[in-house]
Amino acid sequence: MTDKIDKEPADTPPRASLAPETIKAIPVRHYGRYVSAVIVLALVALLVNAFATAEKIQWSAVGDKLFDSTVLAGAGRTLLISVLAMIVGVVLGVLLAVMRLSKNPVTSWVAWAYIWFFRGTPVYVQLLLWFNLALIFPMLNLGPIYKDEMTDVMTPFMCALLGLGLNEAAYMAEICRAGLMAVDEGQTEAAHALGMSHGKTLRRIVIPQAMRVIVPPTGNEFINMLKTSSLVYAVTYNELLRATSTIGSTSYAVMEMLFVASIWYLVMTSVFSVFQYYLERRFARGSSRNLPPTPFQKIRANLLSLRSPQGGAA
């Protein structure tokens, strides 16, 4: 196939000729795309302008307070409580998923009931329940081991951790259950046939494969958690939103401080999204013949395809 049909006009400047000549067709013009892009850009510009020039918003305050120590401490606590609650959620969630799939009807029923309650009530209500636990159990009495006033045990931190963590466990349980069920039964059989115990089979064979199904929605859950953690405001835990709001109401810069909070939430979720991507790649091992491209590779590919519709001949 070395012959080619040359339909180029004679006055086209000669190009460096490659072995089989690359096709140089005029791409189809997508006028609709240009028009819609212009409209969208115009709207974005208007919106940005409205915010930037709003007289009631002092943008300087946003910059001033962005790295304020109270704000930073709040962001730190948001991150801390989110990570800890997520750990509680994942560990308990795996346990609940295994219980739910167990052949023992009692354990399976207990897990079902847990999920039913914690998924069926708002997390805000659950937080308040922990906060007011002293109304039902004034004392925490674990016999000779531990005894204390419930109000001393249920610090804002504990309320936040239990409220977010136990609620998350119910969601994680369902995600993990779906993941465990997605693993082919033949895998368990093969492991059992080799003489591996139930526990080893689960840990070495089933869970690593379930991870591929579990990790993407878990990443989502964590991003949700970073934002849902703002609800622990209600149990007076001094996280990001509470920290910024306090400054906002004392300095009459309510909107500005909400912007500060938003910026930090965006920073945290963005950083995590990148981390999540690499985590997913890690667990995709062995599932396909080629690993998916890294974001950098993707961006490169996108840029190339934007520049030249022929698909990277630029």
Add this chain to the structure above:
Amino acid sequence: MTAMVRAESVHKSYGLVEVLKGIDLEVKQGEVFCLIGPSGSGKSTFLRCINHLEKINAGRLYVDGELVGYRQKADKLYELKDSEVARQRRDIGMVFQRFNLFPHMTAAENVMEAPVQVKGTSRAQARERARELLEKVGLADKAGSYPAQLSGGQQQRVAIARALAMDPKLMLFDEPTSALDPELVGDVLDVMRDLAESGMTMVVVTHEMGFAREVGDSLVFMDGGVVVESGDPREVLTNPQHERTQAFLSKVL
């Protein structure tokens, strides 16, 4: 010769459906025992009973003189604990129709997994043994490949190596070649032939009548959950006595 597998009136039902209706047979030490029969006749079910992946409902099943899945004391049967069942399974290798390799591990890791996790073999020792076994099945160069990067025939040979890594005294094969493209069947059968020559006791469910005739020492034809005919493979395959055997063979040969 001692019997490696002895089945006495083995019954197995799924709910109300009786799949095995009294299987009696004996697999001698060192022999290649072929099981043939139409689809749904209970071949896989019987094979899975041998390593207790399925519980039998009645009868007795012995491997190397030991009751499978139970302990008998006086007249009572006691179920074995999971760990005891696992110990029995260590000595019985199984190869599945659909390979069931662990997809998140390389070929070598697949072979190393059970020795390291079950027997407590050191990783270095297990790796060395995996290398030997992969070489034996002709896949020395594929040690680092994941199952998804291997052809079906290669995967099945890794699966055989994986089972052999536990040094089993009995190997069960459930239609090891029926998920393979015809040109890949030969490689797997060659490995099985070598294994038979090395003296391994093998129970093979197969549709490869050529293999049964050449390599098999005994053959059983099953239909509808019972043993219809058994004997020397060459005899049964060329001169079947029972009409159901004749009908089946006329279709597959």
